[in-house]
Amino acid sequence: MKRKWTLILIVALFLISCMAGCSTNSTDSSELESVSLSSEIEPAEDPSSESQNFVEEVSAPVFDFESRTVMLNSGYEMPIVGLGTYALSDEECYNSVTALLEAGGRLIDTASYYGNEESIGRAIRDSDVPREEIFVTTKIYPTEFDDPEEAIEGCLERLDIGYIDLMLLHHPGTGDVEAYHAMEQAVDDGKIRSIGLSNWYIQELEEFLPQVNIAPAVVQNEIHPYYQEQEVVPYIQELGIVVNGYSPFGGRGHTSEMFADEVIAAIAEDHGVTSAQVILRWNLQRGVVVNPGSSNPEHIRENLDVFDFELTGEEMDQIAELERGEKHEWY
Ligand SMILES: NC(=O)c1ccc[n+]([C@@H]2O[C@H](COP(=O)([O-])OP(=O)(O)OC[C@H]3O[C@@H](n4cnc5c(N)ncnc54)[C@H](OP(=O)(O)O)[C@@H]3O)[C@@H](O)[C@H]2O)c1
DSSP states (O other): OHHHHHHHHHHHHHHHHHHHHHOTTSOOHHHHHTOOOOTTOOOOSSHHHHHHHHHHHSOOOOEETTTTEEEOTTSOEEESBEEEOTTOOHHHHHHHHHHHHHTTOOEEEOOGGGTOHHHHHHHHHHSSSOGGGOEEEEEEOGGGTTSHHHHHHHHHHHHOSSSEEEEEESSOOTTHHHHHHHHHHHHHTTSEEEEEEESOOHHHHHHHGGGOSSOOSEEEEEOBTTBOOTTHHHHHHHTTOEEEEEOTTSSTTSHHHHHHOHHHHHHHHHHTSOHHHHHHHHHHHTTEEEOOBOSOHHHHHHHHOOSSOOOOHHHHHHHHTTOOOOOOSOO
16 A cells, blocks of 8 residues: 555656646646655566556545535545634524525535634534534644644544544645654554645645655645645646645625626626626635635535536636735745
8 A cells, every 4th residue: 555655746747747747837847856755666577557547546536516525535525515614613603504404505625723613513413414414624734743642532522523534734844744644544444534735836746746655645735816826736636646625705804805807797697697706606616625715604504505506617717817816825
């Protein structure tokens, strides 16, 4: 398993570096070539058959708009729209998760840093929805990397929902490789189903991936119309990793400007939907999973209701033009 993933990563990085060399818009291929490869790798007996395997096994994840899920490289399905819970606490968080589950939403994003895992676990246990249908993402923070086993146990205890669907490292930081290895062990132990990273970009991934044994299933990064990550998104997807965007409306304090954006508002009017729905739909059509944050049950329902309209290629291009490189989070 370990060797297989390492080989898949090598071939994937090689193919991407070839693509980067051919495309004028891509990252400088010399950067990609600087990836250091694990010393444990043995040459494949038949390299050509290995690359064919890779093409079959590692292709960009495809969203299933019928089931509203995407198949992760870990073999588990992840819902493509859900709820973010940053800044929600106690009863507000409990009520928001309850509203999501009642409305048919099944993806909940939290983190040990948010301090609300207990409320989320309680809402899940109190709901009529079978645990197996719900997908919970949590994250461990860099300040916890010095004892990742304890951090993982802490998330499991606070959530108290049996297992964790997806655990991410919240940011790069000292000890992140060791923390990732602890998550790999927790996967082997059946405590976590899938693992991944958050706030990792091309250079960070190039350095990190050769040091791990289980490929990340998901990378979660800031993505919204003013910060689109037009190169990073396809780079991650071509590695067979699902991209999950956070702060789809720009994050708290930035949403009014984005909702009032002339281009977005005009597209929303044409489709008879809201600006929020246009932004979420734009993400989905780029293959980006979304978990908008909300404490308002009406907004939570609205944010799930993005499957009855489709943006045209021209509308997708118009939104692409809104890119400003305007990052709202500090990392
Ligand atoms: N990995 C990371 O480092 C990281 C960083 C930031 C966030 N995240 C995750 O991503 C999630 C989303 O990001 P975010 O919460 O920061 O920002 P966001 O989703 O861009 O925006 C949240 C804001 O949008 C409003 N809103 C939501 N739906 C709306 C709708 N349909 N109409 C009008 N307003 C609406 C919410 O207000 P109401 O409460 O009134 O609905 C809230 O003020 C977080 O909750 C968290 O789970 C991860």
